Amino acid sequence: MINRKIFFGLCCWMFVFGCSDSGGQDIPTPSDKAASAILEVNSNLQKNMVLQQNSPFIVAGRGTPGQYVTITTSWNKADIHEVEVDQDGRWSKSIRTPAGSFEAQTIKISGKNSLEFNDILIGEVWLCSGQSNMWYPMKEVLGGLDEIVKADASNGVRLLNLPQVQADVPTDKWNATWQKCSPSSLEWFSAVGYYFAKQLRQSLQVPIGIINASWGDTTGEVWAERSAVLATPSVREFALLQDKQPRADPFSPYKIGAAYNAMIYPIREIPIAGAIWYQGEANMDNPSYYPDLLETLAESWRALWNKEANDFPFYIAQICPYKRMYNFQTNYANPNMRFAQLQASKRIANSGIICNDDIADLDDVHPKNKKDVGLRFAYLALAAHYKKADGDRSPIFDGFTVDGNKLVIDFQFASTGLKTKDGLNPSQFEIAGVDKVFYPADAVIVGNKIMLTSSHVPNPLAARLGWSYTKISNLVSNSGLPVSVFKTYAWADPEEER
CATH class of the missing domain: 2.60.40 (Immunoglobulin-like)
Known part of the structure; x- marks a missing residue:
């Protein structure tokens, strides 16, 4: 009886150590790897955010070189991602998001300590950008105060309001946090962006994240990648003139790429479905080259997100008619700019335009009806990108x-x-x-x-x-x-x- 027990134990010992043999080297398990003593995560991952559905998402940060970081997600708990920190103290891992839903998700990042990012929703994420008509906040528009009072944190729309900053070179730094809808988060958020997101949420029945990167009195040149602008012959000469001419608002950027460097480039690791653009008044001195400029801008954004045109819609809002207020160099500058915007929408692949003539305030370059602008952007996206029956677009x-x-x-x-x-x-x-x-x-x-x-x-x-x-x-x-x-x-x- 004793001999049988000894024999059985010897077999078990041989089985265990025989299975762990790997040419004389042990295969490390998660518990064998040194957990990173330093644990930092890039700002593209935050609580309360919306992640683009069915897409790769880069989780990245800093750690202790040679040690390991572990990533787990609530939507796939069995899939444990381990990544080694490189010699520069950096780590990154691409994870894939599931289909959109209103179920709150969590991403956990672990080293010697752990960081949890809770209440993340999966859905559709869009960028809204431009000058003051895109910037115009909810508190300043028709019906905005009523909407602010009714703000609902559970409505599935999340907001990222980027501060207005500029830089001479691209920077990774940005300082903003994703917010649920509330009176305080909504009152200073882009009205066009919010109404666009709200309608998409209603039509698509998935959470919507909307990122606002806008700044009054800015030209298109400041929002495009500088080298791309300078490499476009039809744009280069006039852009370089503007590069030396401060705007009427002394705080507004005027250098080529200044807003791109500090407000677009830093958010490149947030996957997005596309962008909506409302700008043009600051470029009315020379509308003739605007289609080329806007095409350059759209292409530079698509390159930044590493997306082809068919995966990155770029939609444009026409400016409104208003009384001639300035001595523009171009005759009929306002209709020429609106026509240039139409031409741009035809020239840019996977683009489209919304017309807003009927909501104009002829005494104000900033019409207060921003709801219809946001809704028209949503109807355009629903028709052209999402192929939904409730989509629509202007003839x-x-x-x-x-x-x-x-x-x-x-x-x-x-x-x-x-x-x-x-x-x-x-x-x-x-x-x-x-x-x-x-x-x-x-x-x-x-x-x-x-x-x-x-x-x-x-x-x-x-x-x-x-x-x-x-x-x-x-x-x-x-x-x-x-x-x-x-x-x-x-x-x-x-x-x-x-």
């Missing part, structure tokens, strides 16, 4: 034909037809002949087209819509979205509107 100019004395305008995104807000014939259309003199046109809706004629122009060659600082057309889609300003010619406008 835009898509070419024209001439038939005798008739000039017929084609529109994209007008498949359900066109109408006018007041039931009258479409207004603010003009046509011109070989003399390039424009006359008001008689406009008639023909399905999803507009037919233009004028007794003063027997042989029309060109047309334009809403070519004015202050005149607003009554033409809308059947769902009520305004039609974007446009012109069909490339010659310079000969006379400024007064």
